[in-house]
Amino acid sequence: MDASQTVDRVARNAYGRLIAYLAARTGDVAAAEDSLAAAFLSALQTWPVAGVPERPEAWLLTTARRRQIDAARRQQVQTEAMRRVYESTVQVAEEQDSFPDERLKLLFTCAHPAIDEAVRTPLMLQAVLGLDAGRIANAFITKPGTMGQRLSRAKFKIREAKISFEIPSSRELAGRLTAVLSAIYAAYGTGWNDVEGADARGPGLAEEAIELGEMLVLLMPSEPEVHGLLALMLYCQARRSARRGFRGEYVPLAEQDPGLWSLEMIDRAEAALAAAASFGRIGRFQLEAAIQSAHCQRRFGQPTDWDAIAGLYFGLVRICPTLGAITATAAALGEARGALVAWEYLQQIPPDAVRSYQPYWALLGHLLARLGLVEDAREAYSTAIGLSHDSACRSFLQGRLELVSGSSA
Amino acid sequence: MQGRDNRAQETHDMQYSLLFQLTPAEYKRRENPEEYAAFYAAFMPYFQAVKDAGIFVTGAGLAEPETATTIRWTETGTEVQDGPFADTKEQLGGFFVIDVPDLDTAMEWASRYPAQPGGGCEIRPVLPPRN
Numbered sequence: 001m002d003a004s005q006t007v008d009r010v011a012r013n014a015y016g017r018l019i020a021y022l023a024a025r026t027g028d029v030a031a032a033e034d035s036l037a038a039a040f041l042s043a044l045q046t047w048p049v050a051g052v053p054e055r056p057e058a059w060l061l062t063t064a065r066r067r068q069i070d071a072a073r074r075q076q077v078q079t080e081a082m083r084r085v086y087e088s089t090v091q092v093a094e095e096q097d098s099f100p101d102e103r104l105k106l107l108f109t110c111a112h113p114a115i116d117e118a119v120r121t122p123l124m125l126q127a128v129l130g131l132d133a134g135r136i137a138n139a140f141i142t143k144p145g146t147m148g149q150r151l152s153r154a155k156f157k158i159r160e161a162k163i164s165f166e167i168p169s170s171r172e173l174a175g176r177l178t179a180v181l182s183a184i185y186a187a188y189g190t191g192w193n194d195v196e197g198a199d200a201r202g203p204g205l206a207e208e209a210i211e212l213g214e215m216l217v218l219l220m221p222s223e224p225e226v227h228g229l230l231a232l233m234l235y236c237q238a239r240r241s242a243r244r245g246f247r248g249e250y251v252p253l254a255e256q257d258p259g260l261w262s263l264e265m266i267d268r269a270e271a272a273l274a275a276a277a278s279f280g281r282i283g284r285f286q287l288e289a290a291i292q293s294a295h296c297q298r299r300f301g302q303p304t305d306w307d308a309i310a311g312l313y314f315g316l317v318r319i320c321p322t323l324g325a326i327t328a329t330a331a332a333l334g335e336a337r338g339a340l341v342a343w344e345y346l347q348q349i350p351p352d353a354v355r356s357y358q359p360y361w362a363l364l365g366h367l368l369a370r371l372g373l374v375e376d377a378r379e380a381y382s383t384a385i386g387l388s389h390d391s392a393c394r395s396f397l398q399g400r401l402e403l404v405s406g407s408s409a
Numbered sequence: 410m411q412g413r414d415n416r417a418q419e420t421h422d423m424q425y426s427l428l429f430q431l432t433p434a435e436y437k438r439r440e441n442p443e444e445y446a447a448f449y450a451a452f453m454p455y456f457q458a459v460k461d462a463g464i465f466v467t468g469a470g471l472a473e474p475e476t477a478t479t480i481r482w483t484e485t486g487t488e489v490q491d492g493p494f495a496d497t498k499e500q501l502g503g504f505f506v507i508d509v510p511d512l513d514t515a516m517e518w519a520s521r522y523p524a525q526p527g528g529g530c531e532i533r534p535v536l537p538p539r540n
Contacts, residue, residue: 141516356462385451386458389520394451 003047007040010056016128016215018057020102022064024165029109029127030155035067036060061099103128104219105165107212111179112163119150120183126151128215129208139189139205177220181229181285184212188233194295195331196252196366197384197400198359199393206240209233217272227276228286234269235292238262250392258298266296287316306336323349327359334363339370358387362397369404377404424466424508424535425515431502432527436473451523459505459518470503499529506535 015036022032039060053059110124122140125131137147157163168176188209213230220226242260245251273293276286291312294305313329326349334342346364354360365381381401388394438444459465477493493500509515512532519530 141520142513143516146512356458382454383458383461386454386456386461387521391523394523398450 003052004044006047006052006056007043010043010060011040011130014057014060015130016103016106017099017101018061018064019127019130020106021061021099022068023109023127024102024105026068027162027165028155028159029106030152030159031068031071032064033127035064035071038067039064058099101219102165103215104167107180107216107219108167108176109158109163109165111176111183112158113176113179114161114163115154115157116150117179119154120179121186122147122151123154124183124212125187125205125208127155128212131205131208136205139187177223177225178284180216181225184209184216185229185233185285187212188236194253194291194328195359195363196254197250197362197393197397198327199250199388199390206233206237210237222279224276224279224281225283225285227272228283228289231269231272231276231289232285232292234265234272235289235296238265238269238296244392248392250390250396252396253295258296261296261299263299266299269293269296282315284316284320287312287319291316304335306332310336323353323357324359327354327357327363330367331363334367334370339367343367343371356387358384358389361387362393365397365400365404369400374404423511423515424506425512426533426535427505427507427515427519427522428531428533429502429504429522429524430499430529430531432499432525435502435525435528436500438525439473448523455521455523458521459507462518464507464509464518466506466508468503468505471501474500499527 018036019029019032022036023029026032042063043056043060047053047056106128107124110127111120115123122133122136125136126133133148133151134144136142136151137144140147167173187205189205210230210233213226213233216226217230238261239253239256241262242256242258243251269289270293273286273289276289291309294309294312298304310329310332313325313332317325317329327346330342330345333345343364346360346367349360361380361384365377365384368377368380371377378401381397381404385394385397385401388397438448474493477491479490479492479494481488481490481494507515507518509518512534515532519532522530524530
């Protein structure tokens with residue numbers, strides 16, 4: 001392995017740990033990123049000539065901290081924070097081989113209540129995984145320049161408002177952890193793929209989200225919801241390649257070939273869900289994972305138990321009554337107890353809330369078609385088509401619309 | 410059953426124009442009646458969804474770039490020529506002006522346009538009226 005490959009490998013494996021360690025001591029994420037970027041650059045120049053140091057991470061850390069201190073001196077900032085940096089640099093020079101993992105504190109800082117909810121996920125992806133603003137902007141369909149500004153503003157706020165890098169006290173923990181988990185799940189970016197013909201808004205950053213989920217399991221092994229979220233993402237990921245046909249067409253869950261679902265990924269998901277269940281404290285992500293687990297039974301030749309799935313959804317709606325959860329509950333009800341029951345269940349949603357919500361219209365079209373209400377079904381399908389972002393979903397719904405129209409002739 | 414009443418237009422603080430750029434292949438598709446029908450089967454629901462959301466201000470679809478005539482202003486006067494202003498592969502095929510709270514929402518609506526690969530949509534804020 002040559003020097004630049006070593007730099008790449010260290011960057012991939014240790015980026016979040018290095019940033020977390022640097023930022024936790026100063027409260028300044030942007031400065032930590034700048035100094036670490038400079039350290040990586042310096043490594044790329046030095047290592048090919050002088051050789052790769054024995055402990056590359058410690059080398060990068062020491063170099064980055066010298067940069068931080070130099071920068072502070074230039075600005076003649078003599079803050080308490082900078083004194084601490086200096087002191088701990090001396091300390092690192094002595095210890096060299098290990099430094100504490102502060103990524104958990106960084107995750108909680110990124111999802112702090114004082115940070116705008118919309119920027120928590122992007123901030124986490126950038127600060128912990130090192131993703132660039134352009135890639136994040138693309139995943140969230142946002143102007144790249146605007147995304148960069150939002151990230152800078154969030155980092156500025158962390159520094160200026162002195163948002164502390166700490167793990168919340170047990171009193172606050174549940175609420176703060178939910179914010180971290182939601183931010184990670186938002187990066188996963190899956191649609192409600194159990195609602196037939198519902199599309200996801202953006203391509204999402206599925207692998208990155210799973211990486212964050214795995215990281216969180218290592219850092220908080222005794223929180224059931226942490227395992228629950230990882231299980232949920234792994235179940236969805238297991239079915240990913242079956243969601244598109246040979247010609248890129250959308251394949252609804254009911255028509256997917258379970259043989260294409262990844263057994264390895266389902267096994268990992270089952271293990272994570274079992275770990276979560278061992279604590280005996282149910283939560284939103286565990287329920288969602290359990291629903292996905294029930295769907296995955298088809299991989300083992302079992303029929304789908306729609307009654308069980310509807311029951312789990314009722315539990316989910318009780319603790320997390322989102323539009324997505326209510327829509328998916330209705331979809332499960334439609335399979336378990338018929339289209340009319342599902343349609344009645346949907347009536348609880350105020351029309352204004354779903355006017356531009358594509359999964360609702362896709363499901364409504366499906367239910368009305370089953371009830372033989374051809375004109376209403378056509379209208380609902382048409383609305384779902386107009387609201388789709390994804391061309392494969394759009395074509396699938398157009399096929400369903402033609403099918404309904406044909407049945408009326 | 411589910412009413413699709415057109416919501417009374419609410420006025421937000423921003424208007425954006427969505428400028429849809431089409432490829433030569435996309436213009437070619439329009440000459441084929443079957444493909445023309447396929448495009449409209451996807452486009453009309455999109456247009457309806459934009460109207461149902463109460464954000465539509467105005468818009469138009471444009472005829473092929475070959476039908477364009479351009480007037481240029483030069484130092485010495487005007488010059489008239491056949492064809493579109495810019496000699497680019499992709500050409501403006503139509504536009505919407507929509508009234509939404511922010512750029513993110515405008516982009517969300519733009520991304521729902523049933524486009525073909527190679528096409529694009531330029532999103533630009535509309536200048537506020539001058540008093």
